[in-house]
Amino acid sequence: MPKRGGKATADSAERLRRLQAVTDAALSQLGLEDLLHELLERTLDILSADSAVALLLDQDSTDLVATAAAGLDQALRHDVRVPIGLGFAGGVAVRGQPVAVEHFDHAAGVEAALLPARIVSVLGVPMLSSGRVTGVLHIGTVAPRRFTADDIELLQLVADRASLATEARRSHLDRAAAVALQRSLLPARPPSIPGLDVAVRYVPGAQVGVGGDWYDVFDLPSGHVGIVIGDVAGSGLHAAVVMGRIRSALRAYAMETDDPADVLTRLDRKVQRFEPDAMATALYAVLDPTLSTVTLSSAGHLPPVMTQPDGPGRLLVLAPDLPLGAYRGAERRVTQLPIGPGEGLFLYTDGLVERRDQSIMKGLQRMVGALHPGTADATCDAAMGLLDGTAPTDDVAVLAVRRG
Amino acid sequence: MTLSLSTTRDAGTITVTVTGAVDLSTAAALDEAVAAAVDDGPPSVVVDLAAVTFIDSAGINALLKSRRLADERGRQFRITNPTGIVRDVLDLTGVLDHLSG
CATH class of the missing domain: 3.60.40.10 (PPM-type phosphatase domain)
Incomplete structure (x- = not known):
């Protein structure tokens, strides 16, 4: 795959190849949370990060809800919600653009469960569908790190993949649920x-x-x-x-x-x-x-x-x-x-x-x-x-x- | 089927001229255009339907929502020139007078 700016290195080419291994075919049997979890596990590996979290926009589009996580000390506490505009993830969602922070300030504390105090550097990208933000993906590292353009591009690629899979599954689930509901309400x-x-x-x-x-x-x-x-x-x-x-x-x-x-x-x-x-x-x-x-x-x-x-x-x-x-x-x-x-x-x-x-x-x-x-x-x-x-x-x- | 929308401004009135079919796939565009017109703050918003060839329940709902929004913002709202099939549908569903102001 050609890289923006034409500065593909052997290293990033290899990382891309590994990301491509995250094929829909291999993952299509998984439920959405498991699929996101698997994507995040591979992301940790590819980007040498210590934590990775996927948050999806809720139905009312007011909060991001942590849906999958990898590499954190404890299992993800479900239902961690980050209001749009607040915290790191909320900020990425508002800007609709990647955000990289070399020294993350934990003082705000809105999302301590997702970004533990040990995490020093964070990189977040929006999940987009038809130009609309549908979620946020972020990774963190314990050692200070200045994320490169390659890192950002790779994480955005993962987010695009996650976004596609999420949309496809959501609409499939919505259709199935609508049909089930309709059947229960409209007796033949x-x-x-x-x-x-x-x-x-x-x-x-x-x-x-x-x-x-x-x-x-x-x-x-x-x-x-x-x-x-x-x-x-x-x-x-x-x-x-x-x-x-x-x-x-x-x-x-x-x-x-x-x-x-x-x-x-x-x-x-x-x-x-x-x-x-x-x-x-x-x-x-x-x-x-x-x-x-x-x-x-x-x-x-x-x-x-x-x-x-x-x-x-x-x-x-x-x-x-x-x-x-x-x-x-x-x-x-x-x-x-x-x-x-x-x-x-x-x-x-x-x-x-x-x-x-x-x-x-x-x-x-x-x-x-x-x-x-x-x-x-x-x-x-x-x-x-x-x-x-x-x-x-x-x-x-x-x-x-x-x-x- | 496509829908085209144009907006003209004249003294105290914004007129949204609608051309084409207003159905499930295009009703949202009409909704947005009229909402933008209402937000613009003129005393009166007119939706000209002369060139509308087809309207279904989604289209009617978009017009009713527009009228509701205009009411809430204290603006006048009315449709003009519904013809043929469009007029018939609005009449049959009892919304013609309500939308004609």
Whole structure:
């Protein structure tokens, strides 16, 4: 590998060769902490250092969390946190540049567990991903040492490798966790409710994977039945986690009142208070205990379809109110409709009907036309048929209920 | 699909002109552009959607967030010229009036 400044020596060439031995193939079976630990062990060897620590930025991006260490007297105390901007590591993170200190001042003491008093010289480099600092790697020596440009370059190379591995593993773990969460929250088999035929489908998006779409059906102590479809903005693990919280909050409020506008108002208040960055659309419908009347309230959600026993569906253009989290004190209304025997509701998220190459109106018409009379399961199948066998860009959730 | 954004300033108003598709992959850019406009401190921020060809829920959320941010900072916020498919989606999801100021 050519070296910056063209001053590669036999020594640094050999060190580089040894670093290259730290291949992803050899390490791919290790968990993240073990992988970082192995990288650090090799770094100690390559750079003749006495301590090496990897700190990763936490989820809130406020602290660096020590995740792996090598060469220190005692095993790394887990959960050592260094706030961004404080201590040595915190300073490297803020500058986003390598920092070398020949005589480290231990007086500040923010990170004594990571840089014991014996350590005299330290060198730290940022871990970067797409130009953003995601962590810090630092090494220390007991003997005073002036780190060379070669040392800095090598440590930066290790940090780049650590950063790549960390990102890859994080996104893999995030995806796996999001899928597991989604599965636990969206049962493929909805609860059975006497007199009501219920079916559901969920398809992850090609672009976003698992997202924040959800459906829910539950019976209430009052004998009413709650039916929900919703879409939390965003994608991946974060959207799935927020969806989980919003979904269970809605269930909790549904236990307290049978008025869907009231439930959505309380839910909106909760979202604005505790999820200030979240936004979600949701449609909440409540069937009365005889299953003959439905009361609906929409928080910015696309219109539901009334399915009929003897013809195509009918789009229910309700007056939707603002999405959850959009505006403090948004007004919420309800629409009440009778449901006859064999009639039902079909609810969906926008991924089902939104296409770049056609207007939303055409998408809605096409959907309504496709929902022929049949069981709830057949209705869901017909809806999935609209996706033409290709994975939609956005995730899609649909729910059909039909009165027996 | 690409999105292009340009910002013009006129007396008390900053206008962010949006061209292209506002979707999951581009909504963040719109979000940032409008947030920057709001931070700039004009009494009024206008987002011109005349040249927007497509908007999905991520795009709508970006607009709602912009309006929320403007409210918090005590600025006026409104969208102008939503046409065709964009207008339909905003109307169907009940946010058109709210965003039009």
